[in-house]
Amino acid sequence: MESERFLIGGYVVEIEGRELIDGVAALGSFANFRYNGGADRKALLSFSYSTEDCGEMCGDFLYSSENDGVVSEFYSMPEKGCFFQKMRHENGEWLNMKISGESGVAVIYGSLMPQMLRFAMWIGFGVMLSGNNAIAIHSSCIVYEGKAVLFLGESGTGKSTHTRLWRESIPGASLLNDDSPILRAEEDGIYVYGSPWSGKTPCYKQQRCPLAAIVRLYQAPFNKIEKLPLLYAYGSVHPSCPPDFAYDTRLYDGISSTIGKVLESVPVYRMGCLPDHAAAQLSCETIFKG
Structure with a gap:
C-alpha cells in the first residue's frame, strides 16, 4: 500500500x-x-x-x-x-x-x-x-538563544500576544509554535518540538530546542512574575495537557509521569501581565538573566 x-x-x-x-x-x-x-x-x-x-x-x-x-x-x-x-x-x-x-x-x-x-x-x-514521555501541550512557544519557553494559560489569556511582544521587543526571539508544540522528556534532558498543529497561526517548524522554562500567564493590571514551588508548578502545567485524556487512567498516568520528569529540571513561573513590551522584557530577563 x-x-x-x-x-x-x-x-x-x-x-x-x-x-x-x-x-x-x-x-x-x-x-x-x-x-x-x-x-x-x-x-x-x-x-x-x-x-x-x-x-x-x-x-x-x-x-x-x-x-x-x-x-x-x-x-x-x-x-x-x-x-x-x-x-x-x-x-x-x-x-x-x-x-x-x-x-x-x-x-x-x-x-x-x-x-x-x-x-x-x-x-x-x-x-x-x-505512553512515550511526551505531551502535545496547549501553549505558545518562543525560542531565544537556542532555548524554548512555553507560555501557558486559558484561551484568551494572551499567550499569542505575549510571544508576539517578545518577537517585537527582544532581538533574536522567534516563534516555534503557537498552539500545540510537543513537550518531550528524553534521556539527556527536556525538549520542545514544533508540530503541524499551531492553531490560527501558520507556524509549522521542524525544530527541536531544549526547554528553559514554563510560564503560566494570567491577565493583570501589572507585570509580576514568580517562581512556583513543585506542587503549584504541577497544578500550573496539568491544565494545559489534553483534557480528552484526563479521564482514562492509562493516558493520565503517562501524562503525569511526563510532567513529573519535566519538573525535575525545568522551572515553572506564574506571571500576571499587561499586553505590553515591558511584560515581555520582564519574563525574558527573569528566565535568561535572573
Missing part, C-alpha cells in the same frame, strides 16, 4: 493509502515534517482510511467538546485496548476513528474534512505520545 512518513516530535508517523495521503496534504501543515529516512525505523503510529462502516464502537464515554461547529466525543474501550473518537460537524459530515494503543494503528472512517481530520490526527498522535 502506498504510504508517506512524517517525523513529529522525534517520532515517525505513517499515513497509508492515497485517499488519506491526499487528505493530509490538503491540510497544508505537514509538509515540513515529511520524513525520508530509513524505512527500518518503526512508526509510533500508522493512520489508515476505510470506507467501510465502523459500526458502533464507542465504549466508555470519557470527554466531549465543541469547537467551530464540530462536536467531538472521546471513548475508551479497555477490553480491546482501544480508544474511539467520534466527530460530527453541524453540516452533517462525520468522522470516526479507532485507535489501538498496543499496535499503534489508527483507522479513520467517514469524512476527510480538513477541520475534523486535523483534530483527529492530533488526538491519535496524542494517545500514542502519552
Whole structure:
C-alpha cells in the first residue's frame, strides 16, 4: 500500500493509502515534517482510511467538546485496548476513528474534512505520545538563544500576544509554535518540538530546542512574575495537557509521569501581565538573566 512518513516530535508517523495521503496534504501543515529516512525505523503510529462502516464502537464515554461547529466525543474501550473518537460537524459530515494503543494503528472512517481530520490526527498522535514521555501541550512557544519557553494559560489569556511582544521587543526571539508544540522528556534532558498543529497561526517548524522554562500567564493590571514551588508548578502545567485524556487512567498516568520528569529540571513561573513590551522584557530577563 502506498504510504508517506512524517517525523513529529522525534517520532515517525505513517499515513497509508492515497485517499488519506491526499487528505493530509490538503491540510497544508505537514509538509515540513515529511520524513525520508530509513524505512527500518518503526512508526509510533500508522493512520489508515476505510470506507467501510465502523459500526458502533464507542465504549466508555470519557470527554466531549465543541469547537467551530464540530462536536467531538472521546471513548475508551479497555477490553480491546482501544480508544474511539467520534466527530460530527453541524453540516452533517462525520468522522470516526479507532485507535489501538498496543499496535499503534489508527483507522479513520467517514469524512476527510480538513477541520475534523486535523483534530483527529492530533488526538491519535496524542494517545500514542502519552505512553512515550511526551505531551502535545496547549501553549505558545518562543525560542531565544537556542532555548524554548512555553507560555501557558486559558484561551484568551494572551499567550499569542505575549510571544508576539517578545518577537517585537527582544532581538533574536522567534516563534516555534503557537498552539500545540510537543513537550518531550528524553534521556539527556527536556525538549520542545514544533508540530503541524499551531492553531490560527501558520507556524509549522521542524525544530527541536531544549526547554528553559514554563510560564503560566494570567491577565493583570501589572507585570509580576514568580517562581512556583513543585506542587503549584504541577497544578500550573496539568491544565494545559489534553483534557480528552484526563479521564482514562492509562493516558493520565503517562501524562503525569511526563510532567513529573519535566519538573525535575525545568522551572515553572506564574506571571500576571499587561499586553505590553515591558511584560515581555520582564519574563525574558527573569528566565535568561535572573
